[in-house]
Every structure is written in C-alpha cells, then in structure tokens.
Amino acid sequence: QVQLEQSGAEVKKPGASVKVSCKASGYTFTGYFMHWIRQAPGQGLEWMGWINPNSGAINYAQKFRGRVTMTRDTSITTAYMELSGLRSDDTALYYCARGTYYDLWGQGTLVTVSS
Amino acid sequence: QSALTQPASVSGSPGQSITISCTGTISDVGSYNLVSWYQQHPGKAPKLMIYEGTKRPSGVSNRFSGSKSGNTASLTISGLQADDEADYYCCSYAGSRTSWVFGGGTKVTVL
Numbered sequence: 001q002v003q004l005e006q007s008g009a010e011v012k013k014p015g016a017s018v019k020v021s022c023k024a025s026g027y028t029f030t031g032y033f034m035h036w037i038r039q040a041p042g043q044g045l046e047w048m049g050w051i052n053p054n055s056g057a058i059n060y061a062q063k064f065r066g067r068v069t070m071t072r073d074t075s076i077t078t079a080y081m082e083l084s085g086l087r088s089d090d091t092a093l094y095y096c097a098r099g100t101y102y103d104l105w106g107q108g109t110l111v112t113v114s115s
Numbered sequence: 116q117s118a119l120t121q122p123a124s125v126s127g128s129p130g131q132s133i134t135i136s137c138t139g140t141i142s143d144v145g146s147y148n149l150v151s152w153y154q155q156h157p158g159k160a161p162k163l164m165i166y167e168g169t170k171r172p173s174g175v176s177n178r179f180s181g182s183k184s185g186n187t188a189s190l191t192i193s194g195l196q197a198d199d200e201a202d203y204y205c206c207s208y209a210g211s212r213t214s215w216v217f218g219g220g221t222k223v224t225v226l
Contacts (some may be wrong), residue, residue, distance in 0.1 A: 035215070037217075044217060044219045044220040045153070045161065045204050045206070045217045045220070046217065047206070047214065047215040047216065047217060049214075059211075059214055061213075061214065061215075062212075062213070095160060095161075097161075100149075100166075101163055101166040101167075101172075102151070102153070102161070102163055102206075103163045103166075103172060105161060105162075106160065107160060108160055
C-alpha cells in the first residue's frame with residue numbers, strides 16, 4: 001500500500017549528527033517532492049525543507065541551513081534527512097511528508113539529544 | 116513564535132459548528148491560495164484535511180470546510196463530533212525565500 005516508513009528512534013549526544021531515513025512505497029517516488037517537518041515534545045509543527053527526488057534539488061528553511069542535508073536514493077525509493085551539530089532543543093519527532101500538501105506522512109522518528 | 120497565528124484552543128458541544136482562524140500576512144496567506152489544514156490526534160501523525168484553502172481530499176468528511184479572507188484563513192467544523200477532538204494546524208506557502216510556514220496549532224475540545 002501507499003506509505004512512508006521511517007527509521008527507528010535515535011539517542012544522540014550534543015554535537016553529534018543524526019540521519020533519518022524515509023522509505024516510500026506504493027507510488028512513484030520521483031513524482032512527488034518530499035518534505036521534512038519536525039515537532040518538539042508538546043509543541044507545534046516546524047517545516048525544515050524539501051527535496052525533489054527526481055532532480056535532487058533541495059530547499060532548506062533558513063533556520064536549518066548549514067546544519068541540515070537532505071538526500072535521496074531513487075534505487076531504493078528512500079529519502080534521508082541528516083541534521084548535524086545537535087543540541088538539546090533538536091529533541092523532536094521528525095516526519096517525512098509527501099508532496100506540496102503533505103497528503104501522506106511517515107510515522108515519525110523520535111530523535112533525543114541528551115548528554 | 117510561529118509565523119501564522121492560531122487561537123490556542125476552541126471548544127464546542129456535539130452538533131455545533133466551530134471555526135479556527137489562521138492569521139498570516141500579505142507575504143504568505145494573503146498572497147497565495149496555498150493554505151492547508153491538518154488534524155493531529157495524540158500520538159499520531161498529522162492528517163491532511165483541507166488544501167489550496169478550500170479543497171477536501173478524498174475521504175475527508177464534508178463537515179470540514181476552509182475559507183480565506185485577506186490575510187486570514189479559516190477552518191470550520193460543522194456538526195461537531197467527539198472524534199473531532201484533536202489539534203489542528205494551518206500551513207501556508209510564503210514565497211520562494213521562506214517557503215512554508217505553520218501556525219502554532221489549535222486544540223479543539225468537544226464538550
């Protein structure tokens with residue numbers, strides 16, 4: 001069926017990097033942009049950026065430029081989001097979401113940053 | 116502080132109608148017909164309820180409707196039901212530099 005399956009929870013120390021994967025299935029992976037959105041505990045949604053799986057073009061939110069890298073591997077229909085220089089306030093649930101209107105979401109990946 | 120302003124909470128009795136506002140600026144809501152709304156139940160991923168301001172995806176109840184006036188978008192839920200109790204977020208395109216912005220979310224309580 002049509003779904004986005006994300007990688008499992010991660011615990012990282014401050015300053016480290018984390019790479020979250022998002023495997024798409026049931027639809028044409030290269031036909032839709034993939035967005036990354038995060039949600040800190042008890043907080044709202046925050047847009048991080050998108051990647052065009054077809055061309056590899058990317059667009060990052062100003063707040064994350066220099067720390068975030070979005071990539072994709074079309075051979076395995078998987079998108080990736082890597083965040084470096086982790087801080088405690090990066091502790092959040094990270095979602096991938098399909099297309100302009102986020103009509104399909106992954107289940108979320110909890111990233112906990114703690115010393 | 117979120118780019119789009121939503122009320123923190125809205126409540127209503129079963130069967131009533133409620134409206135959630137989402138106030139932006141001429142740079143986002145006011146310039147583009149690209150406002151979407153999401154419903155999020157506790158512990159679940161958000162679900163698309165409205166896109167392009169007024170359109171409903173297949174499978175979403177027609178009790179949910181969207182509108183826009185100037186820099187403010189609105190989501191109306193009519194015939195309020197217990198399962199409508201959730202957090203609701205608006206989102207708007209804000210141009211190529213800023214791209215996409217969310218509201219802070221509104222908790223809907225069914226009394």
